[in-house]
Amino acid sequence: MAQYDALLVVSFGGPEKPEDVMPFLENVVRGRGVPRERLLEVEAHYQGVGGVSPINRQCRELIAALEPVVGLPIYWGNRNWHPFLADTMRRMAADGVRRAAAFVTAAYSSYSSCRQYLDDIAAAQAQVPGAPRVVRLRHYYDHPGFLAAMTEHTQAALERLPEAHRGDARLVFTAHSIPVSMAATAGPSGGAYEAQLRTAAARVAGERPFDLVWQSRSGPPQVPWLEPDVCDHLTALASEGVKAVVLVPIGFVSDHMEVVYDLDTEAAAAARELGIHLTRAATAGTHPRFVSMVRELLDEPEPAACPATCCPAPRRPGAPASRS
Structure with missing residues (x-):
């Protein structure tokens, strides 16, 4: 069983009011050559439902469900919107966290669902003196x-x-x-x-x-x-x-x-x-078995780190403008 000081929930992030939508989308696609027309199209989808993504609320609900189960302080950081990973990493360092487990809200292997999260965690650590070591919990698609x-x-x-x-x-x-x-x-x-x-x-x-x-x-x-x-x-x-x-x-x-x-x-x-x-069908969300799964992942031996060649970044100039 691995030993951790804290659990870090890592997610994609999403806007929480209409004026957040375009800055959020620009964060998602920065440097990837996605056409402006595509951003405007996706922005319209958000504005059509009030300019709010459900994902941050759902992360809060998952954390609330995890708190009585995992027995560790829980932190939350997003890749593309508040709370940003670097800000969360600063809080963790200030709180004395030295070794955290990362639960990523993506269950599968690919650049966008694994490597990109690892890269963003590393980038956040690089910005924070004394940042904790972070161990990504294993892929759980078959759990x-x-x-x-x-x-x-x-x-x-x-x-x-x-x-x-x-x-x-x-x-x-x-x-x-x-x-x-x-x-x-x-x-x-x-x-x-x-x-x-x-x-x-x-x-x-x-x-x-x-x-x-x-x-x-x-x-x-x-x-x-x-x-x-x-x-x-x-x-x-x-x-x-x-x-x-x-x-x-x-x-x-x-x-x-x-x-x-x-x-x-x-x-x-x-x-x-x-x-x-x-x-x-609903997604896993806060289903009790999904919540207890996180506790079980924490109890497993520390997973091996992904090889550096695993899930490499795409070489093409454009990349997906994801919505979350």
Whole structure:
């Protein structure tokens, strides 16, 4: 069992009022060549729901659920919005924290879901004299706690369908699309992002057939990204005569903007037009098994550090303008 002074919850961050939206998006894409038109498009999505991302509120809810469970001081730092990681690192150093475990709100291997978090933690440490050592807890896509939470939420979504359609409803698992080149280099030997997602989806689906599709693409159109897109897939399913679908956002751990907009707004509208009965499973959120999973991760031996060659930064000039 590893010994830690504190738990650091590391997340993407998101705006909490309308005037935060564009500065937040500029933080996300700084130096990546994302067109201004794309930022304005994403800004409109935020402003359409009041200019507030759900992700910070959900981080606070997760921390509140963790406090009676983990037995450690809990700190919270974001990559792209307040509370920024560097500010949190200063608080930790001032409080005398010397060795912290980092729980990242992304379960899978890829540059954007792992390496970029490690790089941002290192950058924050470099700004703070006496910053604590930070150990990233392992990827948890296959942890029984995460899988139990997603299985229960998937079953609940199935039960919200009309009874006549529950038996033959298609399970459609979704995750954030990434460039094909990034997917090819995910993990120590490449391909880990897709492989891990398929593993998690298969375990949640059990004996039911399922599909794994992608959402939230935002990069340059000339760069190949993982496909099919969830809305395109719904169209294909309708042409096959599928009448009911449960969307399972297996690639996410909270119901943030990419879930709320891309699934609850865009995909839901597509399903209505296609005549498909659609429900959406909740993400792991603050499910008790997901919360207890964090305690169990803390009790495991310290995970090995990722090799320096694992999940390298993409070499292309553009990068995704993520929404969270």
